[in-house]
Amino acid sequence: MIKVGIVGGTGYTGVELLRLLAVHPKVEVTLITSRAEAGKCVTELFPTLRGHYDDLYFSEPESHALGACDLVFFATPHGVAQAMMKEVLAAGVRAIDLSADFRIRDIEVWEKWYGQQHGCPELVAQAVYGLPEIHREQIKDAQLVACPGCYPTSIQLGFYPLLANDLIDPRSLIASSASGVSGAGKQAKVDLLMAEMGESFKTYAAGGHRHLPEIEQGLRDMQTPDAAEPELTFVPHLLPMIRGIHSTLFARLIENVDLQALFEDFYANEPFVDVLPQGVLPETRSVKSSNICRLAVLEPQSRGTVVVASVIDNLTKGASGQGIQNMNIMFGFDETMGLAAPALLP
Amino acid sequence: MIKVGIVGGTGYTGVELLRLLAVHPKVEVTLITSRAEAGKCVTELFPTLRGHYDDLYFSEPESHALGACDLVFFATPHGVAQAMMKEVLAAGVRAIDLSADFRIRDIEVWEKWYGQQHGCPELVAQAVYGLPEIHREQIKDAQLVACPGCYPTSIQLGFYPLLANDLIDPRSLIASSASGVSGAGKQAKVDLLMAEMGESFKTYAAGGHRHLPEIEQGLRDMQTPDAAEPELTFVPHLLPMIRGIHSTLFARLIENVDLQALFEDFYANEPFVDVLPQGVLPETRSVKSSNICRLAVLEPQSRGTVVVASVIDNLTKGASGQGIQNMNIMFGFDETMGLAAPALLP
Amino acid sequence: MIKVGIVGGTGYTGVELLRLLAVHPKVEVTLITSRAEAGKCVTELFPTLRGHYDDLYFSEPESHALGACDLVFFATPHGVAQAMMKEVLAAGVRAIDLSADFRIRDIEVWEKWYGQQHGCPELVAQAVYGLPEIHREQIKDAQLVACPGCYPTSIQLGFYPLLANDLIDPRSLIASSASGVSGAGKQAKVDLLMAEMGESFKTYAAGGHRHLPEIEQGLRDMQTPDAAEPELTFVPHLLPMIRGIHSTLFARLIENVDLQALFEDFYANEPFVDVLPQGVLPETRSVKSSNICRLAVLEPQSRGTVVVASVIDNLTKGASGQGIQNMNIMFGFDETMGLAAPALLP
Amino acid sequence: MIKVGIVGGTGYTGVELLRLLAVHPKVEVTLITSRAEAGKCVTELFPTLRGHYDDLYFSEPESHALGACDLVFFATPHGVAQAMMKEVLAAGVRAIDLSADFRIRDIEVWEKWYGQQHGCPELVAQAVYGLPEIHREQIKDAQLVACPGCYPTSIQLGFYPLLANDLIDPRSLIASSASGVSGAGKQAKVDLLMAEMGESFKTYAAGGHRHLPEIEQGLRDMQTPDAAEPELTFVPHLLPMIRGIHSTLFARLIENVDLQALFEDFYANEPFVDVLPQGVLPETRSVKSSNICRLAVLEPQSRGTVVVASVIDNLTKGASGQGIQNMNIMFGFDETMGLAAPALLP
Known part of the structure; x- marks a missing residue:
């Protein structure tokens, strides 16, 4: 204990x-x-x-x-x-x-x-950046772990297999993300009232969200040494619901590969990243209360633009669950300890 | 196993x-x-x-x-x-x-x-009626347990301390209950569409819901032998949310007691019934995903009408969680086994 | 103009x-x-x-x-x-x-x-109490109209035909009401955040809501001179939605009448009170954005307890719409002027 | 009449x-x-x-x-x-x-x-394609008007000023759109139940939505004669709310202009297109129940990617309201007749 x-x-x-x-x-x-x-x-x-x-x-x-x-x-x-x-x-x-x-x-x-x-x-x-899928080894011995933000987690895990394999143009990155309102925290602000947020959807901070530099730093870490600097257009939105983040990612493919196989292989041993079968798209509720990130990847109309859909629970894999995952790694516990319960449905 | x-x-x-x-x-x-x-x-x-x-x-x-x-x-x-x-x-x-x-x-x-x-x-x-708070002993040896309905669980647990102690007029019982839409099941009906149910609240089956005879039978079982037959006016409502039942119960008091102390003592040893401190009223989210029933009792303006507020998760204590609680009792496991995780918040 | x-x-x-x-x-x-x-x-x-x-x-x-x-x-x-x-x-x-x-x-x-x-x-x-269905004549010449609260409007219109005709025991009145969150106003309070209010339902102020004395005064005004003082047990609830109030009313009948006919006759000439056909129960969305109050009345299982379901839009008939209805009366305009658009559905 | x-x-x-x-x-x-x-x-x-x-x-x-x-x-x-x-x-x-x-x-x-x-x-x-902002003249005399779909309306109005002025690469178009559930119609399908759709967000038909060819045909109509064929990556999503569509559009700029001035001038005389002031982003509730399309345009971090946010009510400007706008044009009524009421808020 x-x-x-x-x-x-x-x-x-x-x-x-x-x-x-x-x-x-x-x-x-x-x-x-x-x-x-x-x-x-x-x-x-x-x-x-x-x-x-x-x-x-x-x-x-x-x-x-x-x-x-x-x-x-x-x-x-x-x-x-x-x-x-x-x-x-x-x-x-x-x-x-x-x-x-x-x-x-x-x-x-x-x-x-x-x-x-x-x-x-x-x-x-x-400080070690606490995204275990990338920095697991350093986390083990870290005294200080900086746990990633919610948007950054969902976006980095979606782009990781593509950037690590040099498959996309790093200057073409787009993330259209949407978060449940718990992501804004428990602050007494009129903007966050149910009467203001319910039954509505909007972008915010489209001109520049604080998570942008964190994400771009993380994307840089994934790239091969000679790759060009990543440039991400990041547009977050607020959803009329409580928990969950969905990131829809877009990039120009520079090579033709079997995207489904790539993603499945890449994450085959990750306990908290689940690549869905071809044709299945993730919904945020499929990870509600759980530490899982679920991903789908596709290339619509085979036109050279790859689309990744990535969902997490912003409070679990996007914050506290990932924190506990980091704790498990730091203290030599089984990485999934205390994080094994299935998502709540419906 | x-x-x-x-x-x-x-x-x-x-x-x-x-x-x-x-x-x-x-x-x-x-x-x-x-x-x-x-x-x-x-x-x-x-x-x-x-x-x-x-x-x-x-x-x-x-x-x-x-x-x-x-x-x-x-x-x-x-x-x-x-x-x-x-x-x-x-x-x-x-x-x-x-x-x-x-x-x-x-x-x-x-x-x-x-x-x-x-x-x-x-x-x-x-068949043994599987409300452990009342029939725990018979459940232990039962081969067939009939697990209570969701409304019946929330209503019976609220009236139990009052009826068992002959404190209310059994012909004055009223239950104004409200359920999340998962209570209606996973049926392809237009009435249950999000576009029909969202952002709206209504009564249904106010003239007679199938749970009424089950509840009245259960209330009868709680009464002292000479008490008059219970008569319940039961009006269910549908809530624009997914999980949770809230029952607001009303009855005429026939004796003056310390209601808070009565409820706290009555349920002191029940692992899944939580009497809230005086002045705290339950919200359905406080039991989301958990097997707990939370209760509050009060007598507004001291006018002789007792009000009980009772919340459960309709799919957990109102169905599958209570089923597992029954299973634990039947097989000699700890009654809370597998049911100990706190409710999901927010 | x-x-x-x-x-x-x-x-x-x-x-x-x-x-x-x-x-x-x-x-x-x-x-x-x-x-x-x-x-x-x-x-x-x-x-x-x-x-x-x-x-x-x-x-x-x-x-x-x-x-x-x-x-x-x-x-x-x-x-x-x-x-x-x-x-x-x-x-x-x-x-x-x-x-x-x-x-x-x-x-x-x-x-x-x-x-x-x-x-x-x-x-x-x-000041004239601006519930036109009761005080229309005085409103015409009033200089100061005090517009009723949202709960009071929904509850008074539901009890009015019963109390005016001495059909119920005035000491047996119960109102179990539920309001959308816009009723709490545009205040920067943590309790009203979407992350706190969404997907949950609860009572509040069950021990005494400020609308209680207003309602009881209004009920008194409806009664025949010799009737006993009304005593209402009023339990308000908060709904996870934005607009709408639903009041479920209960009372002991002291006379046996055709309740449906009574309500239909009573409100036959009211432009903003709609008694639904027998067997139809109101939903709050049926009045969203409109100034209508819709009512249903029934006696479940013919046991002597009458149930009235009453819905309004808390911001329209429960506040600003009723204010404009009063304005129309005060200035001699058609009472429905500017208030004729149907409710928004879905 | x-x-x-x-x-x-x-x-x-x-x-x-x-x-x-x-x-x-x-x-x-x-x-x-x-x-x-x-x-x-x-x-x-x-x-x-x-x-x-x-x-x-x-x-x-x-x-x-x-x-x-x-x-x-x-x-x-x-x-x-x-x-x-x-x-x-x-x-x-x-x-x-x-x-x-x-x-x-x-x-x-x-x-x-x-x-x-x-x-x-x-x-x-x-058949005349009934997007009045583009085809107003032909609509006047049309016997048959084909009213645009909801996604197509929101997307076409957002790209129109950019494509008509040859400002973006037509092969770089991306639309990440999100619709309230009423867009799926009143069909008895399990997928559309509130218990399935509530509190969740997902993509669907990301591999190819039926509105794609309609949108691309419409975009083609806007272009200058020599422009390359438009290629749109269109990813629709389903929102846990009833009414409203939000389209977030992305494209590579090929010329540097004052985007805000461009949009304001372009739509200056359109009664149902509202370009928001610089820095204001649209929310779907700002057009609920109304026939307005509200737009914002920006270029985050000045990196050459333009972002347009476009909102409509899918049932009004996205369907029936636009139908009535077309009717007004066809029959010589004022184009805004019957469509002037402000959006419902909150």
């Missing part, structure tokens, strides 16, 4: 961690922090957890308590992990940051897109 | 059984039948189950195969279990029927409400 | 007024106020109105501008109309208040339920 | 015609046909229309009755209008076909994509 702490556990990634860890056989959640809810029982804020965490109370984030953990998850808005990470790591604790604080290696790029100074640039280089 | 067969596994209660049994440590699903889908892999119909039942194929319902099971679930429309039950029980197999076939003890009443002749009246008397 | 001003037009009742008045042949909206949005064009806040109000800008609420109107609507939270009403009426302007400020005649009751001192008690007595 | 008949009025485009025509000042609906519902009052099938069409009954489609109309709408599945059109036109009646029967000029292409023989090839050449 390892002792796990959660910093900032009042949001949707926090409660998703709690849901999944409640039945993880190797984990005890010993600490959860929240300045706003300090003193309140976890089950008071989240009645779904009654019977599971009846003795767990939100506390102020104090360093000695964090230091007693084997692992700390940061389920916080960006900026928070930067401020606390040095102390946590110095105490010998390992950390998985679900926020954007340590995902981007170029500090200037981070500062430009997030509009603030980076609070801990000296640790960025040692 | 017990060998479990599922008859009629293509509907929503079927896939819910499969979802829950996939991670049950004592169960192997060895057989699943469907005339319509015979020969097809379970994961072809339900992509959510890819990786879990890749070798399980729908088969024709043949008796020798059923006879090799330790337990058979019927996840069928009413009428099917009646036709097959005699043979199944004769083979020494135990059975849990999720349909309405063996719930009502009075054959005439059953035939009136279901509009057809009962196909197996001789087995009705030996 | 009359000149209409709207105070507080940034919320849902405000934009509903604008939508309906855009095609009203006798009205010009000359003024709309909002402290928060002063200076902004109406179409910037509400792109749905582009092409209709391109020259209308939010302004600070100044008295001389309001004084130039023939009629002012208050589409404000409670408390605002109280502060401004004296000045508006003194300028000879007529007013329709969509808020709760002038609905309750007993000042003490108002102050108890709204938790603040009433800001203008001297005008309460002259 | 013209006499209008509707063939096949039981589906969603049928009831949308009835909703809009109910308040059209120049139209009387004198006939509505349905084999399945013949003899039934329109308001029995559609309670939303009670009070509007109380004397209109579905009838068998007989030619003499159709011959008494000035205009007949076909709101039927493909194949029906082909079978009846010759007789209708021969009677001197004008016709607007909302189905796909007369949209595609190349009979072979139609037969390939619709998988059946064309029933009336001799009339295809005289």
